[in-house]
Amino acid sequence: GAGVSQSPSNKVTEKGKDVELRCDPISGHTALYWYRQRLGQGLEFLIYFQGNSAPDKSGLPSDRFSAERTGESVSTLTIQRTQQEDSAVYLCASSTRDGPGIYGYTFGSGTRLTVV
Amino acid sequence: GNSVTQMEGPVTLSEEAFLTINCTYTATGYPSLFWYVQYPGEGLQLLLKATKADDKGSNKGFEATYRKETTSFHLEKGSVQVSDSAVYFCASYNFNKFYFGSGTKLNVKP
Numbered sequence: 001g002a003g004v005s006q007s008p009s010n011k012v013t014e015k016g017k018d019v020e021l022r023c024d025p026i027s028g029h030t031a032l033y034w035y036r037q038r039l040g041q042g043l044e045f046l047i048y049f050q051g052n053s054a055p056d057k058s059g060l061p062s063d064r065f066s067a068e069r070t071g072e073s074v075s076t077l078t079i080q081r082t083q084q085e086d087s088a089v090y091l092c093a094s095s096t097r098d099g100p101g102i103y104g105y106t107f108g109s110g111t112r113l114t115v116v
Numbered sequence: 117g118n119s120v121t122q123m124e125g126p127v128t129l130s131e132e133a134f135l136t137i138n139c140t141y142t143a144t145g146y147p148s149l150f151w152y153v154q155y156p157g158e159g160l161q162l163l164l165k166a167t168k169a170d171d172k173g174s175n176k177g178f179e180a181t182y183r184k185e186t187t188s189f190h191l192e193k194g195s196v197q198v199s200d201s202a203v204y205f206c207a208s209y210n211f212n213k214f215y216f217g218s219g220t221k222l223n224v225k226p
Contacts, residue, residue: 101209
């Protein structure tokens with residue numbers, strides 16, 4: 001597509017429920033990143049996919065968080081047994097393999113998750 | 117290690133005032149440096165970038181110069197507009213990863 005698309009744009013869920021967030025990267029972008037942005041704070045790296053290589057999961061805050069990506073297409077971020085501290089905007093970004101250092105990322109508009 | 121520190125906000129200015137948002141970085145090696153802007157209700161957009169020392173990035177009247185000697189990448193604009201009100205993020209890119217500052221909110225009043 002023309003841009004990075006994320007869905008849903010807003011999600012309200014009850015504490016303890018599981019949620020799935022979706023990201024559609026720009027076609028042809030091999031690299032895909034997930035970040036978390038808590039209210040009034042900066043971006044926190046979660047996970048990075050590059051083509052078919054093993055993902056860099058070093059930023060996932062707990063084993064309740066997981067993400068999948070098949071090839072160079074859609075990615076889903078799953079949060080199990082949500083907690084109130086999971087409330088944040090979850091941002092997805094994509095880039096070409098060698099692009100980030102030169103062109104930066106292209107970000108989606110994010111999914112605002114509220115755990116009540 | 118790698119990190120980015122930027123001045124805390126919010127910064128409130130009148131229209132046509134001069135803007136500076138300070139940003140410093142720590143890095144192993146020589147990162148690329150970026151400024152991103154986030155308008156209310158939207159995702160982050162790339163504003164400008166510099167990939168090596170002494171490079172100047174510029175866009176929409178904003179400028180920033182990559183200063184290796186002071187490890188800085190301060191954002192400047194000579195005359196801000198109300199439409200510049202947003203959150204600005206400084207970032208470095210090194211070893212396949214971006215490191216973002218905490219963001220600086222800019223409010224421009226008419």
